[in-house]
Amino acid sequence: MASRILVIGGTGMVGQQLVAASINAGHPTAVLVRPPACDDPVKAKLVDTLCNNGASLVYGDINDRESLVSAIKDADVVISAVGHTSPELEILKQMYGPPVTRVTVYGDGKHQAMFVNEKDMCTLAIKAIDDPRTLHKILYVRPAVNLCSLDQLVSLWEKKIGNDLEKCYVAEEELTGKIQASPFPLNFQLAMVHWTFLAETLEFEQITVSNDASDDDGVEATVLYPDMKYVTVEEYLDNLK
Known part of the structure; x- marks a missing residue:
């Protein structure tokens, strides 16, 4: 049942x-x-x-x-799925709205991050509910096709819109200062940007997944559900044009 x-x-x-x-x-x-x-x-x-x-x-x-x-x-x-409300919408516009003239790049733009469409993430969350392999585990979602740096993301978007964007680079020190000076929840949102694009986390290309898809703490969704089709970064950007 x-x-x-x-x-x-x-x-x-x-x-x-x-x-x-x-x-x-x-x-x-x-x-x-x-x-x-x-x-x-x-x-x-x-x-x-x-x-x-x-x-x-x-x-x-x-x-x-x-x-x-x-x-x-x-x-x-x-x-x-309760989220935050915030009067500071500029960062949300930057994160969720496609740029047309200029774009903010955090750090040097080379750090890679994993992008997962929210619909795919929700589908996997529901799949995991009745799956005994996920019990008391962290569900990692790391589709290799969506490993992308900000530089790569900006370049891909420029090709799609046929226009070069003005790049505004934000150094880590500047972003850290904004985090410390901003009220909640803006400081949390900025901290997530820092963690995603600047923090010295384990590089995704170094991650290997065993055949049983599991370690002591987590399981890898791409191995547990190999037939899952992910929305790619390019497909997502196509829908924004």
Whole structure:
């Protein structure tokens, strides 16, 4: 029998993808919503779409312990997709909106990072729920096809739009200073940028994955689910043009 799944934050960008992936996988899927959300026309439309696609609603609030405990008691698995709200949107525009004239490059642009589309990440999260191989493990998602540096990413985008972008380089010291001076959650967002593009982490090209896809702490999704087709960086950029 498929696990009953409750998604908290199911009306957000990632939350909607989690709900869709859960329903598509055949899980009875519920979404925790606050009653005021239905008074907001935009949120009400999202809620209607989720329900029409097969999700059920559970009313509650993550800041109300009693309602939260009541909401989760009928679920086998609870997934939180609750994010942050922030008035400082410039970094989000930089991260999620495609540049047309200039682009910020952190560090020297050579550090490689792994890019995974949120839809693929949500599909894998749902796959892992009833997979005993993932129990008490970190699920690593490292599709080699999406290993890319900022320089490579910018170059690829320039080719697609037929235009050279002005590069604004931000040194690590400058970014670190912004992290220290910024309030939450902007400092957290900037810290994630630093960790992704500047931190001295293990280089991905040095990572090898054994045939059993597992170590003491984690499992590798690309080995556990070899038939999974990932949205590539190039495919994602094609959809932005």
